[in-house]
Amino acid sequence: xxxxxxxxPEMSVQEAETVTLSCTYDTSESDYYLFWYKxxxxxxxxxxxxxEAYKQQNATExxxxxxxxxxxxxxxxxxxxxxxxxxxxxxxxxxxxxxxNQFYFGTGTSLTVIP
Amino acid sequence: GAxxxxxxxxxxxxxxxxxxxxxxxxxxxxxxYWYRQSLGQGPEFLxxxxxxxxADDSGLPNDRFFAVRPEGSVSxxxxxxxxxxxxxxxxxASSEMGGTDYGYTFGSGTRLTVV
Numbered sequence: 001x002x003x004x005x006x007x008x009p010e011m012s013v014q015e016a017e018t019v020t021l022s023c024t025y026d027t028s029e030s031d032y033y034l035f036w037y038k039x040x041x042x043x044x045x046x047x048x049x050x051x052e053a054y055k056q057q058n059a060t061e062x063x064x065x066x067x068x069x070x071x072x073x074x075x076x077x078x079x080x081x082x083x084x085x086x087x088x089x090x091x092x093x094x095x096x097x098x099x100x101n102q103f104y105f106g107t108g109t110s111l112t113v114i115p
Numbered sequence: 116g117a118x119x120x121x122x123x124x125x126x127x128x129x130x131x132x133x134x135x136x137x138x139x140x141x142x143x144x145x146x147x148y149w150y151r152q153s154l155g156q157g158p159e160f161l162x163x164x165x166x167x168x169x170a171d172d173s174g175l176p177n178d179r180f181f182a183v184r185p186e187g188s189v190s191x192x193x194x195x196x197x198x199x200x201x202x203x204x205x206x207x208a209s210s211e212m213g214g215t216d217y218g219y220t221f222g223s224g225t226r227l228t229v230v
């Protein structure tokens with residue numbers, strides 16, 4: 001089974017600074033998708049960014065970008081110009097087509113943004 | 116509806132009782148998923164529906180757990196003889212079709228507490 005590891009249970013960042021959240025995964029497949037989800041206290045999982053493994057270019061979404069290292073099976077999330085609204089739990093997730101009807105999630109990183 | 120709706124938001128039940136958790140997916144989404152999120156963990160897959168049928172129920176932990184989706188829209192997760200270990204947030208998600216994460220949207224979950 002695929003495993004996703006987030007080794008940072010908690011992280012903090014000063015408002016307007018940059019923070020990087022780490023994620024590693026284990027798989028024997030070559031085609032898959034990786035995600036970062038944000039979970040605020042409302043509990044709803046909100047998609048932050050998505051990366052397709054066959055694309056070498058790192059995905060970016062406004063202030064959010066990833067560093068995808070396929071050989072190292074590493075997928076980190078960089079948040080630039082951190083805002084108070086970025087404070088939440090962040091989960092790294094893996095999905096593998098064609099049988100990929102489920103996501104495999106890491107244990108999460110709690111991000112605190114300090115004003 | 117505009118989003119995935121889950122009811123109730125919170126449920127407290129006594130050990131040994133039967134509970135039903137409801138998920139109303141986004142209109143037109145044929146795929147529906149249930150996940151369980153225990154305290155301090157990421158969501159774990161329980162079951163996936165494509166239309167009315169359970170296409171993958173490999174994540175159900177035991178035969179006390181059962182889910183239905185009789186008309187291909189609303190789904191109900193049923194837990195018999197609840198145990199304290201069943202306490203968790205139960206998340207539902209839907210997507211436009213199975214085998215893809217297009218439009219994959221989570222609800223805000225039901226927090227189940229078994230006392």
